[in-house]
Amino acid sequence: RKEVEQDPGPFNVPEGATVAFNCTYSNSASQSFFWYRQDCRKEPKLLMSVYSSGNEDGRFTAQLNRASQYISLLIRDSKLSDSATYLCVVNTGGGNKLTFGTGTQLKVEL
Amino acid sequence: NAGVTQTPKFQVLKTGQSMTLQCAQDMNHEYMSWYRQDPGMGLRLIHYSVGAGITDQGEVPNGYNVSRSTTEDFPLRLLSAAPSQTSVYFCASSYGTSVYEQYFGPGTRLTVT
Numbered sequence: 001r002k003e004v005e006q007d008p009g010p011f012n013v014p015e016g017a018t019v020a021f022n023c024t025y026s027n028s029a030s031q032s033f034f035w036y037r038q039d040c041r042k043e044p045k046l047l048m049s050v051y052s053s054g055n056e057d058g059r060f061t062a063q064l065n066r067a068s069q070y071i072s073l074l075i076r077d078s079k080l081s082d083s084a085t086y087l088c089v090v091n092t093g094g095g096n097k098l099t100f101g102t103g104t105q106l107k108v109e110l
Numbered sequence: 111n112a113g114v115t116q117t118p119k120f121q122v123l124k125t126g127q128s129m130t131l132q133c134a135q136d137m138n139h140e141y142m143s144w145y146r147q148d149p150g151m152g153l154r155l156i157h158y159s160v161g162a163g164i165t166d167q168g169e170v171p172n173g174y175n176v177s178r179s180t181t182e183d184f185p186l187r188l189l190s191a192a193p194s195q196t197s198v199y200f201c202a203s204s205y206g207t208s209v210y211e212q213y214f215g216p217g218t219r220l221t222v223t
């Protein structure tokens with residue numbers, strides 16, 4: 001089983017739609033969780049950290065479920081500019097290593 | 111601040127050649143790391159460093175060497191290039207010795223023929 005698993009997509013959604021991505025992780029000792037965004041042929045950039053209580057940043061909401069070992073990302077009112085690959089990232093290895101999922105591709109269409 | 115810089119942006123090597131991918135950061139970050147990204151595989155950690163003079167192996171270290179003589183620089187050396195090392199290589203850095211938010215360089219696209 002992969003340490004971090006994501007549905008690769010692509011998710012094709014119309015502008016204005018709400019879309020949700022899930023990610024599961026295998027190491028129950030994982031401490032920190034993140035969503036990164038990667039545009040085509042560019043470097044990954046941090047989108048948001050994921051806190052136990054859940055957190056929101058504008059149109060983006062992240063949730064963590066430790067009991068079921070998954071995290072989620074909800075995007076409301078999708079924009080064309082949201083089209084990208086979203087990477088689920090988990091801090092493992094005693095804090096010194098990040099493990100990346102393979103990413104979920106989102107395409108927002110007119 | 112320039113952030114994290116990588117050179118070269120593109121490189122083509124022949125099998126058996128060696129080369130060094132350069133990475134530098136000007137944010138005084140303790141932690142630096144190298145990843146490779148292949149289609150369908152996600153980013154995989156090659157080597158990382160928690161400070162000058164300290165390096166450790168990641169998930170896929172074979173065929174690569176690193177050193178960290180200064181806080182700013184973290185070069186990645188390919189000793190004898192193989193076609194399996196064709197990939198996009200990203201360098202990243204972060205505050206402190208535990209990894210939280212990582213700042214990535216723009217990447218080096220390497221092709222080994």
